Amino acid sequence: MADRADDRHDVWLDGAHAGTLHRARGGDVTFAYAASYQALRAAPSLSVSMPRHVTEHAPEVTMPWIDNLLPDNDAVRARWAAQFDERRPTAFNLLRHMGADCAGAVQVVPAGEQPQDGAGSTPLAEAEIAAHLRELRADDSSWAFEQHGGRFSLGGQQGKFALARGADGSWHQPTGRGASTHIFKIGVDGVAHSAAAELVTMRAARALGLSVASVESAWFEDQAAVVVERFDRLAADGSRARRLHQEDMCQALGLWRSAKYESDGGPGVRDVAQLVARAVDRRDLARSRDDLARAVVLNWVAAGTDAHAKNLALLHVGARTVLAPLYDLVSASLLWPADEVRYKARLAMKLGGEYRLRALGARHLERAAADLGVDAVWLADVAVSYATAWPDTVRDAAAGEHDLLPGDVAGQFVDRAAARGADVVRALxxxxxxxxxxxxxxxxxxxxxxxxxxxxxxxxxxxxxxx
Known part of the structure; x- marks a missing residue:
């Protein structure tokens, strides 16, 4: 399908028509809110960077925002473009086909259509899920169940796909009307046990008291997957899941995905903290600020080297905004030898002005407290508590996962966690x-x-x- 000089897509948010994306002749995309949506009393803005009291938003914020709805993986985008005969894999072109189930409450459809016009979902047998997991492992650009007309779009780099789980535990492929409820992951291509490391890191973080998306392992025939329950879905008993709106920090700050790392010009800890202070509801600000500080400390303790701006998000529930639960947590301390973590690892965001783990210490943590707007004594308490508890929480998180995580690998995870925790205590x-x-x-x-x-x-x- 050739690009059109002038085109429109409708954007729906939690079942309401929020507005229209308009692509001009030169390719620039703008967004305009519908008057009916602006008149709603307790509806969220599409983005912090596109407040709904402003009717029209320029390409400078609109285009990065919609681009961040799509996978970071360019191979996935190219595959989708070829599948739908799109000459260019632009966000506008791809969302025409894959925008019916995006992150948050967003649904993007061609102008004049309603997202509920499409079929709801297709039941999937265990063998079909197993076959797709094999296909994804062979080609990590194969995200969608193309034979079932899957229509979802997720951010991120690693291979994944989204399904909906029924009340009886059955799995379904949403094709537009229904919302997906879970994300299936197989880990980073070429990094052994990375999916297991994500599972363990997420569980350990939750055991430490952080707000983290629920995660489990699942087997389909001989194929394993890490299955993450979507925090941007609200499941009602016996009925279709409701979408909750969320956006990552790049979207909220009006940045392209290429700026997700601070070293590439993206936001740092202070930038994110200032955004939280500006965007979060006053009633929730203290909790969200503390949660952000805990996340920053966890990523230092766990050597979360990929904890960039797209791995933090805001959750919009009505007109109320909070820091979203954590997701995509992976501890490099579980995957890399201790010396490699100690001497070579770098954080995705500076802690107190420093990327290098080997250089970080108490003075950097104190500076980070000032950046985050929290008490330095409290933050030091959190750091020591997490560092000393890290090995035990990793051990407990790995327990019972013998099929996904062989005993020798689980033992290696615990040993490396102990070395990392000792390094952090020593640094302080x-x-x-x-x-x-x-x-x-x-x-x-x-x-x-x-x-x-x-x-x-x-x-x-x-x-x-x-x-």
């Missing part, structure tokens, strides 16, 4: 009174857990007399 230590303790802002020092007179003493902060 300073010499104090001839011994080693962790520097706490405000003049206290961290005393690690130890034995005294045959009794166990838990780790604790010690305040120096006279302070």
């Amino acid at each position: 230590r300073v010499r104090a009174g001839g011994g080693e303790a962790s520097a706490r802002p405000g003049g206290a020092t961290w005393v690690p857990a130890h034995e005294r007179a045959g009794r166990s003493v838990v780790g604790h902060w010690r305040t120096h007399p006279g302070r």
Whole structure:
């Protein structure tokens, strides 16, 4: 299908017509809200970067926003363009075909159509899911169940696909009307056990008290998958799942996907924290700010080297905005040898002005606290708590996953987590009174857990007399 000089797509948000995308003759795409949507009292904006009280939005924000609805993987985009006979794999062209089930509550359809006009979903047998997992492992650009007319679009780089789970546990391929509820992942191509590392990292993070999307492993014949429950779906008993609107930080800041890493000109910790302070509802701001700070610390402790701006999101529920649960967490400390993590790993966002894990210490954490707008003493407490608990939470998260994670690999995960946790505690230590303790802002020092007179003493902060 040849590109048209002038074209329109309708954008629907949670079942309401939000507005229209318009592509001009030169290829620029703009967005205009529908007056009926602007009149709604408690509806979210399409994006923080495109507030609904402003009717028309220019290409500078519209085009990056819709581009971020699609996979980062250019091979997937090229495959879709070829499948639908599109001359160019632009976001506008591809969303015409694959926009019926995007991230959040967004549905993009050709102008004049309603997303519920299409068929709802196709039941899938275990053998069909297994066959598609094999196909995806052979070619990680094969995201969609093309033979069933799958119509979903997700961001990200690694191979994945989205399905809906019925109340009876059966799996279905949504084709437009119904919303997908779960995302299937097989890991990063060429990185052994990366899917298992994501499963373990997500579970460990949840055990540490962070808000994290639910995750499980599943087998279909001889094929394993990590299955993530979508936090942007609200399942009602016996009825179709409702879409909840969300957007990643690149979308909220009006940035292209190429700027997802800070080193490529993307946002840093301070930028994200300022966005949260500006966008989140006042009633939820303290919690969202603390959740962001915990996520930043976790990515340091776990060596989350791919924790870029597209792996953080805002969740819009009506007119209320909060920081979304965490997703796509993968600890490099589980996959890489300890020395490689220690001396070569770099964070996706600077912590207190530093990328390199080997260079990070207490002073960087204190600077990060200022960037995040949180108390430095509290953030140091979080860091020590996470670092000391990391090996045990990894061990518990890996337990019971013997089919996905062989015993020797699970043991390696735990050993590497222990080495990483020790590195973080060591990075926080300073010499104090001839011994080693962790520097706490405000003049206290961290005393690690130890034995005294045959009794166990838990780790604790010690305040120096006279302070």
